[in-house]
Amino acid sequence: MTTQRTHLHDILIVGAGLAGMRAALAAPTNLDVALISKVHPVRSHSVAAQGGINAALGENDSWEAHAFDTAKGGLYLGDQDAIEAMCREAPGDILELERLGVIFSRDAEGRIAQRPFGGAGFPRTCYAADRTGHALLHALYEQILKRRTTVYEEWYVTALVIEDGVCRGVIAWDIVRGGLRLIQAKAVILATGGSGRAFLTSTNAVINTGDGMALAYRAGVPLMDMEFVQFHPTTLKDTGILITEGARGEGGYLLNTLGERFLKRYAPEQMELATRSTVSLAIGQEILEGRGVDGCVLLDLRHLGRDKILERLPQIRQIAMEFAGLDPVETPIPIRPGAHYQMGGVRANQWGETAIPGLFAAGECACVSVHGANRLGGNSLLETIVFGRRAGTRAGEYAGTARHETLAPQHLAEEQARVERLLAQSGGERAWQVRQELGTTLSTNLGIFRTKESMTAAGSTVRELRPRAAAVTVQDKGRVFNTDLIQALELQCLVELAETIIAGALAREESRGAHYRSDFPTRNDAVWLRHTLTQRTPGGVRLSYAPVTVTRFQPK
Numbered sequence: 432m433t434t435q436r437t438h439l440h441d442i443l444i445v446g447a448g449l450a451g452m453r454a455a456l457a458a459p460t461n462l463d464v465a466l467i468s469k470v471h472p473v474r475s476h477s478v479a480a481q482g483g484i485n486a487a488l489g490e491n492d493s494w495e496a497h498a499f500d501t502a503k504g505g506l507y508l509g510d511q512d513a514i515e516a517m518c519r520e521a522p523g524d525i526l527e528l529e530r531l532g533v534i535f536s537r538d539a540e541g542r543i544a545q546r547p548f549g550g551a552g553f554p555r556t557c558y559a560a561d562r563t564g565h566a567l568l569h570a571l572y573e574q575i576l577k578r579r580t581t582v583y584e585e586w587y588v589t590a591l592v593i594e595d596g597v598c599r600g601v602i603a604w605d606i607v608r609g610g611l612r613l614i615q616a617k618a619v620i621l622a623t624g625g626s627g628r629a630f631l632t633s634t635n636a637v638i639n640t641g642d643g644m645a646l647a648y649r650a651g652v653p654l655m656d657m658e659f660v661q662f663h664p665t666t667l668k669d670t671g672i673l674i675t676e677g678a679r680g681e682g683g684y685l686l687n688t689l690g691e692r693f694l695k696r697y698a699p700e701q702m703e704l705a706t707r708s709t710v711s712l713a714i715g716q717e718i719l720e721g722r723g724v725d726g727c728v729l730l731d732l733r734h735l736g737r738d739k740i741l742e743r744l745p746q747i748r749q750i751a752m753e754f755a756g757l758d759p760v761e762t763p764i765p766i767r768p769g770a771h772y773q774m775g776g777v778r779a780n781q782w783g784e785t786a787i788p789g790l791f792a793a794g795e796c797a798c799v800s801v802h803g804a805n806r807l808g809g810n811s812l813l814e815t816i817v818f819g820r821r822a823g824t825r826a827g828e829y830a831g832t833a834r835h836e837t838l839a840p841q842h843l844a845e846e847q848a849r850v851e852r853l854l855a856q857s858g859g860e861r862a863w864q865v866r867q868e869l870g871t872t873l874s875t876n877l878g879i880f881r882t883k884e885s886m887t888a889a890g891s892t893v894r895e896l897r898p899r900a901a902a903v904t905v906q907d908k909g910r911v912f913n914t915d916l917i918q919a920l921e922l923q924c925l926v927e928l929a930e931t932i933i934a935g936a937l938a939r940e941e942s943r944g945a946h947y948r949s950d951f952p953t954r955n956d957a958v959w960l961r962h963t964l965t966q967r968t969p970g971g972v973r974l975s976y977a978p979v980t981v982t983r984f985q986p987k
């Protein structure tokens with residue numbers, strides 16, 4: 432942590448999850464690199480990743496096969512040049528991670544073990560039991576410590592500093608001591624993760640409020656494909672805690688109230704390992720048609736046996752015991768789909784470059800785009816590593832030739848005025864109340880089934896929530912560790928993003944991957960094989976579209 436008054440760096444990385452730390456390690460060592468994070472780095476949501484990370488390591492596997500599965504799984508909305516880069520570079524990145532000290536689970540021959548995952552034609556998901564994110568994040572953090580990289584720990588970035596159309600730093604609130612500071616940098620990399628907390632039931636950590644996407648959006652960078660929010664098929668009843676796809680990868684079944692493996696009617700070949708959007712829709716349909724169990728279906732692991740569950744899925748067993756009060760060795764787990772992953776995000780190219788020079792983005796907050804309309808399990812951790820590394824490399828090249836400019840004082844002054852107003856105002860609701868309503872309307876109206884009516888209703892609710900979010904009362908008027916203030920700022924980000932999700936989803940009159948419209952149930956490549964771009968204007972969200980890059984896999 433730093434206390435000096437002038438904050439000046441070559442590269443500032445916002446976010447210390449996997450994408451941010453990987454970017455920091457890729458930057459040239461002669462540059463001054465700093466990370467900034469609203470929580471301690473190893474509390475970033477990456478730590479919660481369970482199932483694993485994909486790479487074609489097997490003798491009979493190939494990066495081309497991985498690329499094909501990714502393009503197909505994403506319903507051909509992913510840009511294939513970016514997909515190719517990710518899949519081609521994946522094996523090298525996994526071996527690099529291993530050299531950095533990641534303890535991957537092993538097979539009988541001592542090689543990195545790989546488990547089958549949904550939508551993959553080959554078992555290519557590398558894992559560390561069911562705590563893969565933990566293993567990866569801690570190994571990278573050790574490297575950050577070793578390099579003595581500056582880490583602004585528990586600082587909250589409230590705005591980007593853009594001058595003459597170039598990104599030159601950020602404004603951030605020091606959570607521990609209170610107060611806003613200007614942190615100047617030649618290059619800024621956004622690695623702020625996902626926005627799952629816009630929804631009421633989500634697998635995401637409470638810190639996943641899409642801040643980086645909102646910062647870029649406010650600065651004029653388009654967000655891409657925001658309507659594609661992945662609903663993970665198996666989240667725990669009541670709490671929404673994730674039950675990894677690895678549970679099905681290891682052989683778990685999904686059962687309805689009749690005890691039937693209903694996937695045979697939806698995906699007879701892939702069964703429980705069909706893509707997430709297919710499995711989520713199937714579960715939703717079973718529940719709708721009255722074959723659910725108390726608003727859920729059952730994930731049955733009993734036939735795997737105690738030993739395999741203890742070895743491969745120890746955390747899942749613990750979660751089921753602690754949060755559902757049952758032992759999966761003996762009892763099936765009640766699960767239902769929940770918001771999990773934002774396929775869209777800050778539009779960035781394969782090197783993390785955005786529309787604003789000096790501003791880069793990587794990881795879940797970015798849309799490069801490799802996941803298209805539906806992300807395959809294990810591809811997100813991979814994305815953070817490959818594109819985090821690439822963004823760090825390119826930002827290094829950029830910062831190596833850029834100069835620090837003297838910045839106008841109004842950047843800090845304006846932001847100070849905004850935060851002081853928020854702190855001072857009274858008479859409004861609490862941030863959590865507005866957030867609850869936002870989450871409810873999105874989960875109800877933009878969940879796995881969407882219609883024009885449901886989304887229009889969500890649109891008018893969110894329009895009404897915007898001024899209420901701006902008028903919330905921060906009851907804690909202090910400066911030190913004011914989480915009330917942070918939640919108010921996060922809420923404003925979530926509302927902004929909700930508008931882009933709704934606008935993109937209402938306009939897209941087709942069904943593709945995670946975006947399923949009961950009123951337009953088929954995919955329409957003739958019109959909709961294109962990316963949605965949302966841009967902020969004073970009058971609201973402006974929509975435009977961009978072509979999808981197709982290289983070797985023609986949409987089928």
Ligand SMILES: Cc1cc2nc3c(=O)[nH]c(=O)nc-3n(C[C@H](O)[C@H](O)[C@H](O)COP(=O)(O)OP(=O)(O)OC[C@H]3O[C@@H](n4cnc5c(N)ncnc54)[C@H](O)[C@@H]3O)c2cc1C
Nearest residue numbers: 446447448449450469477482483588624794795809811812
């Ligand atoms: C429960 C769960 C399990 C998952 N399992 C898997 C899996 O097995 N395989 C897979 O491929 N994917 C999985 N995913 C998805 C994957 O884990 C994430 O997409 C990925 O880890 C995101 O990494 P990231 O580096 O982009 O962001 P994160 O790890 O979320 O880090 C974001 C960082 O940004 C910082 N930040 C955010 N806003 C601000 C701000 N305003 N100011 C300062 N700092 C800020 C945070 O403090 C944090 O350090 C899972 C996701 C969840 C939720």
